[in-house]
Amino acid sequence: MFFRIVILMLILFIVGCSSRHTPAPVVDVNAQLPLSKKIKNSLKATEYIVKKGETLYSISWRAGLDVRTIAQLNNIPAPYQIFPGQKIFLSPRLAKASKNKPSRESIQKQPQIVVKKPIATNKKQEYGEVTRGQKIVKKPLSKKGSFSQKVKRWVWPVNGKIIAKFSTRKQGNKGIDIAGSRNEPVKAAADGRVVYAGDVLRGYGKLVIVKHNDDYLSAYAHNDHILVKEQQAVKAGQVIAKMGDTDAERVMLHFEVRFRGKSVNPLKYLPRR
Secondary structure (H helix, E strand, C coil), rough: CCCHHHHHHHHHHHHHHCCCCCCCCCCCCCCCCCHHHHHHHHCCCCEEEECCCCHHHHHHHHHHHCCHHHHHCCCCCCCCCCCCCCCECCCCCHHHHCCCCCCHHHHCCCCCCCCCCCCCCCCCCCCCCEECCCCCCCCCCCCCCCCCCCCCCCHHHCCCCCCECCCCCCCCCCCEEEEEECCEECCCCCCCCEEEEECCCCCCCCEEEECCCCCCEEEEEEEEECCCCCEEEEEECCCCEEEECCCCCEEEEEEEEEEEEEEEEEEHCCCCC
């Protein structure tokens, strides 16, 4: 009798193990999102074709690169306008090999600047010296971005409980998750300009990215409604969206801060509360 019970338990155990045909989804407990979504959202390719609704800032966000780096690789001048179907190089080696010649469409969109050559004349300057078409050499301007640009004031985007903290792990949370209620106001964490507003980035839902200066960006994800448009100037504390659960398992705000394209802990910048 005892052996029959043991055999029956073994049969039930084997049947239970074989009933699962697909592996259990791996979930990052810190980010509240399946890792498969985060992996799809990341951009590790060496080149990329722009899709409708994307900006150079959203592409650099996915690639984890400074937008200025990508702009320089692809000879894209500020304000970094791109168009669907355009090839963007993310690797210096490929960009150098191809020279990334702009398409005929992009050339037509860019305004043509006509530079007139100066005529050499005898001109008496302010201090009484006479010059005969000689070149005046100006001192080069100091390069921007050589030093870190500070943000004057940071404020909390929402007042809620932190349910997931920043993680430096490879597949860890790149920001903080803050609990709240649906349609709760989401505020800009600092003065800046909206450089992305949409839902193209998988895993982020309805997302807003704000540029604060050449060094710092902040992102506000999983919104129910976006209340700002791209290129709109915003002030610290201004409502830019309504909290929701788009592409998330619960209503919350996923908030990130990037320094020159790299994720940093938002709690190092937000005031203590």
